[in-house]
Amino acid sequence: MRLSRYFLPVLKENPAEAQIASHRYMLRAGMIKQQAAGIYSWLPMGFRVLRRIEEIVHQEQVRAGHIPLLMPTLQPADLWRESGRYDDYGEEMLRITDRHKRDMLYGPTNEEMITDIFRAHVGSYKDLPLTLYHIQWKFRDEIRPRFGVMRGREFLMKDGYNFDLTKEDALHAYNRHMVSYLRTYERMGLTAIPMRAASGPIGGDNTHEFLVLAQTGESEVFYDDRVMALKLGARDIDYDDKDQVANVCEEFTTLYARTDETHDAGAFETVPEAHRKVGRGIEVGQIFYFGTKYSEPMGATVVTADGARVPVHMGSHGIGVSRLLGAIIEANHDDKGIIWPEGVTPFPVGIVNLKQGDAATDAACAEIYAALRARGLEALYDDRDERAGAKFASMDLIGLPWRITVGPRGLASGKVELTSRRSGESEEMSAADAVERISSIYQGI
């Protein structure tokens, strides 16, 4: 993409309303525009990252054997009357009346609707296990939205629902979600720690929240800092292997890690003092097992092998997709701007043309751009007629992990400069080598 033809309204000054780094940088880097309290338009740069995150979530869900579908944002109130949550949910639920005076609502979550779909089409134990998920906009009418997309009223969320014959199978689904979530966050360059959590309005006994440590997080967290070293890495996981999946979960949940809601001061004392940490975290996902809480009142049952009709065991599992942008930036920025991890960056690399209009630099940039494209990498090419300083500042702000700088000075000796946004280190090399290097960095991402 040529920057001169793109739509990237960067701001030089800090918007007054943004209090935290991620919000500030998302506004300044032209990623979002607020339209009302807690409601945002996603401008092209922000939209690219949002789509990228969505894509990773989808890939990891499918890898775990889960099946995508799409449910609507608007739901009939009657479904929620069946589960009893129409009255329980309170002011946070946005209620709407249509022209026929029918009660509707903008979905804050989809347990009722997915259960409705299930009961309409599934009747036999032979159809289980089944896990369906979607990535859809939700609305929760927060009393006080804040921190940009971290705490918006409208937000994009992946929510998945498992249906199993037995509690044991449902707990395997729970574990499977935990492992797939760990992998999802790792691919985004995040360390998200599963912490025992409280269940809230979804209900259920088993639940973990995934927290990304950040000073600006909204939850207070207590943890053994050795959890930070745990990584899934490249290990091969068979999501159907109950023992393997359970073992991974055990590995990641044995060390002490809890939010203030479930904190146990006594147990925390047993953590060696050197590893005992108190901090703050951003919640980027949560998994629940809640048994028959919805299947029973809503009649989601299957017939078993011996002819009995039983309610299915369910769980629900969410990832805050739009919130993740905020969390990733909170964990990856400096005083100049964002530093995108390679897994989610809007563009893999930026090309800075230091002398727009100079035949040699223009040609070198075009060549690099084309060579990257031939390798399936779309660079953001700053071909604006701007001074070097302005181009560097923009690149630093929007945070592409790599920058190829092309100027007459370097070209004189056949070199361009490859710079890491994260380390700030630069290296001179030929254009072909720079393309090769970028290409190998993104191999497999």
Add this chain to the structure above:
RNA sequence: CGGAGCGUAGCGCAGCCUGGUAGCGCACCUGCUUCGGGAGCAGGGGGUCGGAGGUUCGAAUCCUCUCGCUCCGACCA
């Protein structure tokens, strides 16, 4: 919802206290110079001062109401 504040050009702000016909920086447009870390000079365009009512000869400024937004608290993926 309780407490605190703010709405003046695309963004950041001054002006309001003490009414007199709107200003600064950035951005934008034109020209010249400059050109490896947010350039300089000169010229230029852009604002029903959130909205409605009121007081007054006169309101961005004073009064009343209203809408929106932000911050602290309780609530949350």
